[in-house]
Amino acid sequence: MTSTDTRPPTGDAPGRPSQPTVVRRDRVVIRFAGDSGDGMQLTGDRFTSETASFGNDLSTLPNYPAEIRAPAGTLPGVSSFQVHFADFDILTPGDRPDVLVAMNPAALRANIGDLPKGGIVIVNTDEFTPRNLTKVGYAGNPLEDDSLADFQVHRVAMATLTRGALESTGLSKKDAERAKNMFALGLLSWMYSRPQGSTERFLREKFAKRPDLAEANVLAFRAGHAYGETTEAFAVVYEVAKAKLPAGTYRQITGNTALAYGIVAATHVTGLEVLLGSYPITPATDILHELSRHKAFGVTTVQAEDEIAGVGAALGASFGGRLGVTTTSGPGVALKAETIGLAVALELPLLVIDVQRGGPSTGLPTKTEQADLLQALHGRNGESPVPVIAPQTPGDCFDAVLDAVRMAVTHRTPVILLSDGALANGSEPWQVPDVAALPTVDPAFATEPNAPDGSGAFWPYLRDPGTLARPWAVPGTPGLEHRIGGLEKADGSGSISYDPANHERMVHLRAAKVAGIPVPDLEVDDPGGAAELLVLGWGSTYGPIGAAARRVRAMGRDVATAHLRHLNPFPANLGEVLGRYRAVLVPEMNLGQLASLLRSRYLVDAQSYTKMTGQPFKAEELQDVFLTHIPGAHS
């Protein structure tokens, strides 16, 4: 056991701290864990920002309860934030933390099982009272018995130390102790040689209206840093060098922010104003928050009375020549289904963003899952084809929105974008795109009557022979007055039609229109070129699949990976790619939805690996799965 007993440095014996050993690491995973009232998300977020501005590659995974304030000190109330940073390009938030910061017994108990032997635990001893220990089922104090013998434990009285550092501020004991998360941040910032300026700046901005609190938090942050520097308890500081990312300007971004920015950028690339109709729902609500701040770009946000009204308002705006957008999670998609079906019949642009969470029903609002794929593809009455697109990383959410917008506007169709909880709140460095280089999309509104009989009439369902898209004629355009609706329309003229042959034709036309949307070919990553196993994923599993593949290849084994961005239509070469491999494995955070689609569409023996814990795959877990699926692995 490597354990250090630390005490607050006494003022009268400062001494000169001995220089700690500097250890270089290529990557580190830190998990901050505490009560949901302890500010762990903010702490993690700040550490991430420091890390991003330092120039490491990084990936984060927040994990918090659905309850805003679960009972204090209990296991259900534990909130954590994991950050993985490295001097190379990384793909996941990390499987297991190298360092666990536990602000109370519940945080220790809930997270210690994930720590590998030899891992570092930094605990806030002030919370390890008999009452708090009992609350989470500890019979004794784990800091006093040898149950943590496998770890390097640092015992730090964070609340006491913070209170001491803030003595001069005149804040109450309770208010002063509230800043202990900044003490922890300061300590970790020292341990990992993080730059401090941005956090102090951030605190002063965040508490601009309460300069006393700003000062208190800055003091606590500095106290944590000084504590590491002066106590000699921490014999080692770590350095993780900058990562060598492609040249460019970077920032840190979460999936939800990237989605929101994509929607703002859509006004630029299409020239259309955006109307977002949305109803608050976890984990999609932050998109509504962010977009409500960007009105200057012509983004209007309507916080509707319900999910149905949200998509309804968006569709109404699309009818009026705007880009209608709605953002939600799985339960909301279920409610919006009928309106999405109407948009299929109306053939109007509409962007539906589903930030997936655990289901069915209310399920696990704050946890991630990929189980809405079949809902997105098929969750409507009748033959109701909708393009479906899924981003693979937080930053990729931006590009995925612009892809979806291009499809929606060019092909006059609703498009569903499937993000998920892991992408929504996870973050990574993002190369800021050059606005001038974003490809534009022409809404190409109809301006002239088009009836082929020369009558001067307007036929709203006369299609473009290339794309099969119908004309988008917006109210206010003289001579193009027309009526559309959910009843079946006559091919061409758009009049109501109950003609059997017409319905058959229209069903096929709508299907062919979506099936014909051009999407890029699927690219396969197979560095050795000799793989017999193809691992095919979609959405947020991109990171863990890629990280697991690296591990497998590092063992000298071949594995090919490919990631589907387009779930409808599939890339044209998908069948051919699947046919190239002796074995196909599809890891999904559902019960095998993509795998079943592949099996039915391509008659391929795709094997499914599934996980339904509300947590992303771990690279270590997938590595073992890949190894067992490599043909001949056991021979």
Place this chain on the structure above:
Amino acid sequence: MSIDLGMPQLGGLDLVPQAEAPQTAKDFTSDQEVRWCPGCGDYAVLAAVRSFMPTLGIKRENTVFVSGIGCSSRFPYYMDTYGMHSIHGRAPAIATGLAVARPDLSVWVVTGDGDSLSIGGNHLIHALRRNVNLKILLFNNRIYGLTKGQYSPTSETGKVTKSSPMGSVDHPFNPVSLALGAEATFVGRAIDSDRKGLTAVLQAAAAHRGTALVEIFQDCPIFNDGSFDVLRSPETAPQRLIKLTDGEPIRFGPVGDDGLGTFAVVREGFGLRVAEAADVDPADVVVHDAGDVHLAFALSRLSDQDLTHTVTGVFRDVQRTTYDDAVRAQVGAARATAERAGGPDLQSVLRGADTWTVED
């Protein structure tokens, strides 16, 4: 009339472009064959609306009818304007998005008692409370027609229908009371066959800036035949029908010696009652005030929904900032602020506050 509540005065159609030449009912008639049942009250409403629309003087192409599902919701197909026949109950939500996006349109919602008060009740009340610049025509025939005769949320208790062979046990909504309770700024009522009264209410609704709810009593000759006959028959209508005129004493019934109706509406407790005009002091007769929500509510509840006394005309007409104007004002203000700072600058938003540069 509208009451000035200290907000900028803007008429319902002030932002809609004017037609360059006079238009006729024929201009508003589409080439689609009207397919309601013979004798359906919808024909009368359609004819009234087609004749009324040209009088607004706005461009036909800037007029949109949005409907839900039900017999009346076929209405948009028969108007040669822009139109959307949407899904059951959702027309107010869809129209809200359209009205917010396009201040230059006159947006009309056509709905029925099932569409707006049953499946779409939520959207109706929220449109009313937000005061979106929409005109909602609620065709109330107190029955489900398109599904062939089930009781609706306005059917009278005890009504025998295909789904209530022993009589409906549902208590009906009073649409006017409901709308007032939902903070509606304009509520009117008319009868399908009363072209003059209907047109007058429609005109007031069109001029109103904000959501206007117009309940139209409309006959379903197939499944609820004659449901409003007592309000049409010369023998019974005068005793039952009360037509409101803002600023006028509320008198109705056969014309008496003073040239006004022989019945009067007077206050009683917190409500109203009907009295013989001869029996009351003329000073006690209620003078209609479309700005008085308490009066409007009391009028909506003058009798049970058995048509003993049925009030028509404009119950309430007040001005309150509309949702769509306010939303656009915020967008405009944000734009103006950004433009003063040389923006809005998308590149700067994407960069954010903390960036770092990776060199080659």
